[in-house]
Amino acid sequence: MLLRVLSTFQIEFAIALRNRWLSIAVVLMVLFSLVLAIAGAAPTGAVGADRLSVTVASLTSLSVYLVPLMALVISFDAIAGEIERGTLPLYLAYPVSRGELLVGKLSAQLVLIIVAVSLGYGTAALVAFWFSGGDAMDGLPALLRLIWTSVLLGAVFLSLGQMISGLSRRPSAAAGLAIGVWLVTVVLYDLGLLAAIVADDGGGFTTDVFPWLLVANPADAFRIYNLAASDAVGAASGLAGAAQSIALWKPLASLLVWVVLAAGLARGAFERVEP
Amino acid sequence: MTMLQISNLTKRYGGQAALDNVDLSIAPGERVALLGHNGAGKSTLMKMVLGLLPPSSGTLTIAGYAPGSRSARDLTAYLPENIAFHPALTGREQIHHFLRLRGRSAQEADGLLAKVGLADAARRRIGTYSKGMRQRVGLAQALIGSPALMVLDEPTTGLDPVSRREFYALLDELASRGTAILMSSHALSEVEVRTDRIAILSKGRKVADGSLSKLRSGADLPLTVHIHPRQGCSPQIVSVFPEARHAGEILIVDCMQADKLGILARIAALGDMIQDFDILPPSLDDIYVQISRSAA
Numbered sequence: 001m002l003l004r005v006l007s008t009f010q011i012e013f014a015i016a017l018r019n020r021w022l023s024i025a026v027v028l029m030v031l032f033s034l035v036l037a038i039a040g041a042a043p044t045g046a047v048g049a050d051r052l053s054v055t056v057a058s059l060t061s062l063s064v065y066l067v068p069l070m071a072l073v074i075s076f077d078a079i080a081g082e083i084e085r086g087t088l089p090l091y092l093a094y095p096v097s098r099g100e101l102l103v104g105k106l107s108a109q110l111v112l113i114i115v116a117v118s119l120g121y122g123t124a125a126l127v128a129f130w131f132s133g134g135d136a137m138d139g140l141p142a143l144l145r146l147i148w149t150s151v152l153l154g155a156v157f158l159s160l161g162q163m164i165s166g167l168s169r170r171p172s173a174a175a176g177l178a179i180g181v182w183l184v185t186v187v188l189y190d191l192g193l194l195a196a197i198v199a200d201d202g203g204g205f206t207t208d209v210f211p212w213l214l215v216a217n218p219a220d221a222f223r224i225y226n227l228a229a230s231d232a233v234g235a236a237s238g239l240a241g242a243a244q245s246i247a248l249w250k251p252l253a254s255l256l257v258w259v260v261l262a263a264g265l266a267r268g269a270f271e272r273v274e275p
Numbered sequence: 276m277t278m279l280q281i282s283n284l285t286k287r288y289g290g291q292a293a294l295d296n297v298d299l300s301i302a303p304g305e306r307v308a309l310l311g312h313n314g315a316g317k318s319t320l321m322k323m324v325l326g327l328l329p330p331s332s333g334t335l336t337i338a339g340y341a342p343g344s345r346s347a348r349d350l351t352a353y354l355p356e357n358i359a360f361h362p363a364l365t366g367r368e369q370i371h372h373f374l375r376l377r378g379r380s381a382q383e384a385d386g387l388l389a390k391v392g393l394a395d396a397a398r399r400r401i402g403t404y405s406k407g408m409r410q411r412v413g414l415a416q417a418l419i420g421s422p423a424l425m426v427l428d429e430p431t432t433g434l435d436p437v438s439r440r441e442f443y444a445l446l447d448e449l450a451s452r453g454t455a456i457l458m459s460s461h462a463l464s465e466v467e468v469r470t471d472r473i474a475i476l477s478k479g480r481k482v483a484d485g486s487l488s489k490l491r492s493g494a495d496l497p498l499t500v501h502i503h504p505r506q507g508c509s510p511q512i513v514s515v516f517p518e519a520r521h522a523g524e525i526l527i528v529d530c531m532q533a534d535k536l537g538i539l540a541r542i543a544a545l546g547d548m549i550q551d552f553d554i555l556p557p558s559l560d561d562i563y564v565q566i567s568r569s570a571a
Contacts, residue, residue, distance in 0.1 A: 007375035018363035
């Protein structure tokens, strides 16, 4: 079993390298991180946080959009592409299970996310150390937290991308649906919540339902966890109050549950594909 | 002993039967061609053999194992229709992957690629391959581990006549070592005579199953006789063959198998009024069209 997963991992990784997905993802992350690390350090003195924490706060806001988008772009072709090339029935006629195929693909795609995120955030950390030396050490735990939570967030959206791929069966349809899912989960969901809070005007929705809805979205859970887990980052983001009103374990649990749930959804969608 | 045993196999989509009560068995070393129009049920039948689609009713076994079971998958090789593979991979990488999925050594790849004539292109990306070359990659993966049952869906599309001959030579070699082969085609002329049996599907039902000569006599189609008259002798010939059709200078007469000698006698009687004549047996495609039409 392991050999078949490993072989699928290898072949998918080779494809990602040739398709320049890895280089595109790395360049994108490094560029954005550099810009934020250099430009985003202005408020350091004002909020009393170290330079790296300030950078992490900016990177968190960026990653909420960028990591899901990157993950969906990498994964939307996973099943639909095999259908289009006519290779899916062939793979399924081989002594390899659908689960093994999916795990092989997911792990290869996850390595792309890990490399892109580590290099991108790592660059930002180097810039912070370059400008402020040892002071930036204070922000290091926050940076590491940002890296591994980004990987979790990436895993969620990779699986969602695979699910979309299995549901839509055609790469073009999968691409459209992926953009839709990104818009809804990352952009429209928050706008909707905001509108609801304004309409509710401090009523029961805002105090009882809203925190749960916020945590239930993997992108929001990622943001809250990163902002709330570090005082300095929270201070730098100016959202400390909002973030810290929610217990820290809730967004983390939400992220972890989503990793498993999304993988299950992808597996379920793949099971229903009749080659 | 049979390698593939299919009995009363039916597949329904909604109320529509894609396959209707089909029986088919293939012995080791036997080459069976499955013919039918697009939508006749060939691919559906093949996908059920591979365990990719569940049957609505009926039974199907591969060397006694259930289709799609681990043992059945280990024994079966498949070449899907119109396979493209990922353009970014080289032929060699793709075959390496298929070998590892079957738990075999990746070192077999070069031998397999050489066998299908891709030794020189092995390190090039599949994106640069012609359609025929991609088809050969598909064939190379189907040859892995000398399978007991080979399922080939329209394997010769995209192959030029020379490659097609090489392809059939490979199949002969496999069959002589005991591989049972089920291949589909949409034209009888494509399968030529290199098959032991031909089964024809029409609208999901099996309408014929037998050797080519058996199908030929079963179809009972007329022969066509082309008569080239000598200059100015056309009217006399028409008086002997009033049923003749004109095609330019040539006169065309249809003739049932049983009347062959009668026609020859009439031609002989005309003597040197005839410059030349040809007797053409019904073409393979005519036979195929006749059988699938008479069943409909």
